[in-house]
Amino acid sequence: MGGGGNAGGNLGRDDVEFLPRTPLYIPATLTFDDIVFTNIGLRLKGNSSLLNSWRSGAAKLPFRLNADGLEDQVPEARDQTFFGFPNLNLTNNSQDASFLRAKVVGDLFREAGVPAARTAFVRVYLDRGNGASYLGLYTFLEVPDGPMLRQQFGSDDGNLYKPNGTGARWTTFFAESFPKKTNQRDEDWTDVQEAIAVLNEPRTNSQAWRTRFEARFAVATFLRWLALNTIIGNTDTYGGFSPHNYWVYGSPRNRDRLFFIPWDHDLAMNAAGPGGNVGGGAAGGLDLFNDRIDASWPLIRFLMDDPAYRLAYRGYLLEMLDTVFEPTALTARLQAEQARIQPYVAGAEGEPSQAEFTQAVASLTTYVRTRAASARQALESAR
Numbered sequence: 001m002g003g004g005g006n007a008g009g010n011l012g013r014d015d016v017e018f019l020p021r022t023p024l025y026i027p028a029t030l031t032f033d034d035i036v037f038t039n040i041g042l043r044l045k046g047n048s049s050l051l052n053s054w055r056s057g058a059a060k061l062p063f064r065l066n067a068d069g070l071e072d073q074v075p076e077a078r079d080q081t082f083f084g085f086p087n088l089n090l091t092n093n094s095q096d097a098s099f100l101r102a103k104v105v106g107d108l109f110r111e112a113g114v115p116a117a118r119t120a121f122v123r124v125y126l127d128r129g130n131g132a133s134y135l136g137l138y139t140f141l142e143v144p145d146g147p148m149l150r151q152q153f154g155s156d157d158g159n160l161y162k163p164n165g166t167g168a169r170w171t172t173f174f175a176e177s178f179p180k181k182t183n184q185r186d187e188d189w190t191d192v193q194e195a196i197a198v199l200n201e202p203r204t205n206s207q208a209w210r211t212r213f214e215a216r217f218a219v220a221t222f223l224r225w226l227a228l229n230t231i232i233g234n235t236d237t238y239g240g241f242s243p244h245n246y247w248v249y250g251s252p253r254n255r256d257r258l259f260f261i262p263w264d265h266d267l268a269m270n271a272a273g274p275g276g277n278v279g280g281g282a283a284g285g286l287d288l289f290n291d292r293i294d295a296s297w298p299l300i301r302f303l304m305d306d307p308a309y310r311l312a313y314r315g316y317l318l319e320m321l322d323t324v325f326e327p328t329a330l331t332a333r334l335q336a337e338q339a340r341i342q343p344y345v346a347g348a349e350g351e352p353s354q355a356e357f358t359q360a361v362a363s364l365t366t367y368v369r370t371r372a373a374s375a376r377q378a379l380e381s382a383r
Contacts, residue, residue: 025069030082039077041069045089059126060135060351062092064143087143090124092136095266097352098360099345100337102139105232105265108324114225115152115249115261117142121341136351137344144247144261145181153259158250159183159191168243170196170299178248191216191250195258199298206306218251218259223309225260226300227316230288231325231375233367234268239290239297260299269367288317288378317379327372331365 025041045064065088071078082088093099102119109116120140125132142148149156160182167177173196175189195216203209213219229237237245238260247261271286287293289310295301303309324330338361346354 023064025066027070027074028065030065032082037067037080037082039070039074039080040082041066041077058092058094059133060092060094060124060138062090062094064089085142085147087145089141089143090122091139091141091266093139093266096360097356098334098338098364099137099139099341099357100334100361100364101268102141102265104330104334104337105234105268106141108232108330109225109228109262110152112224112228112320112324114221114228115144115148115259117144117148117261117263121344123344134349136349137341144249144263149249153249153251154253155251156182158252158256159189160250161192161248163246163248164244166243168238169296170199171296172200173197177243181247191256191258192248199302203302203306206308210306210308214257215255216257218254218257219303219309220312222260222299223303223313224316224320225262226290226303227313228320228324229262229268230290231317231320231371232268233271233371234265235270236264236267237262239293239300269364269371271367271371286374286378288375289313289382314379314382317375321372321375321379325368325372325375327369330368334361334365334368 023043023045025043028040028042030037030040043064043066045062065082067080067082067086068077071080080086091102093102096102099121103121106116106119110118119142122138122140124135124138126135127133144160146156149158149160159180161178162181163178165174165177166172167174173189173193178189178192180186180189195213198209198212198216201209201212210219235241245262245264247263249259249261250256251259290300290304293300293304304313338357342357345351346357350357352360
């Protein structure tokens with residue numbers, strides 16, 4: 001969704017949930033390297049990835065683990081963690097035959113100075129009571145909660161939000177669009193409410209507006225994300241399909257400024273995705289400066305309309321092309337990750353065919369080279 005109205009009260013208009021959001025955790029026993037964790041909460045997760053996998057009849061479904069999610073029913077599970085992690089996502093990569101997008105794109109963002117979840121590959125076996133059967137290779141993905149916030153922000157005391165719905169566009173504040181994942185008992189949304197209000201103030205005095213907004217929102221980090229995300233080509237996020245797939249954290253170590261945290265990169269490195277604006281589409285060339293995005297996405301539109309922020313953004317684009325998205329180094333990274341997981345993807349217990357996996361990675365490496373070249377060309381010709 002690139003356009004449309006923005007200030008109405010219809011929270012459902014931007015919801016893209018295909019399944020009811022009523023997750024139910026069931027007890028499970030988790031064994032990892034012969035270490036056993038009992039009464040782990042397990043539930044299915046995902047949106048299109050879950051729906052498509054379920055419809056296909058696949059046993060390999062995406063799910064989430066909550067180590068102490070059953071503590072109300074099972075007191076001994078209270079404060080249980082999985083090696084320090086209370087929550088973990090297991091992504092089945094059903095929409096990515098290369099298996100590499102979630103891992104590599106998350107790594108690129110962190111290396112570019114953007115907070116993003118860490119990942120790891122794991123082989124998963126499931127025992128429903130008749131012996132363990134191999135489900136396949138998954139990607140472990142940390143959830144932006146305590147461990148990640150402490151590791152990347154130095155504190156987990158701030159407000160963590162998982163925005164959704166029309167309010168997540170940042171045109172008008174709706175508390176319902178910013179469910180709290182920390183400090184839930186404190187019904188105070190002042191940080192995000194003020195940030196949205198300042199963002200949408202008149203910008204006749206641009207210096208005053210920038211000063212007021214930067215006191216509430218980590219603009220430089222967002223511009224770094226936007227630059228790399230635009231080069232990468234990911235439309236399943238803010239400014240693209242719908243206002244979801246990101247988190248926001250008010251960092252106490254940074255005077256409670258809100259930081260944008262990207263989420264879910266299974267559909268990244270795909271310039272021709274339908275309906276997307278971030279990074280452009282197949283028609284009309286690469287929209288490197290997001291000029292086709294309108295004011296219904298004010299975090300992008302208003303920042304790109306500001307000459308100072310546009311200049312900073314141009315510098316970030318060039319930096320990304322010279323560093324994390326440098327095609328020779330990134331191609332080598334993709335090939336190294338391919339070699340690492342190939343025995344577990346296309347081996348005796350593999351999932352796609354050898355040819356499908358190899359072709360998917362080859363397509364990614366081709367994409368990286370052509371995308372970097374297109375971005376440099378667009379950067380040279382842009383005003």
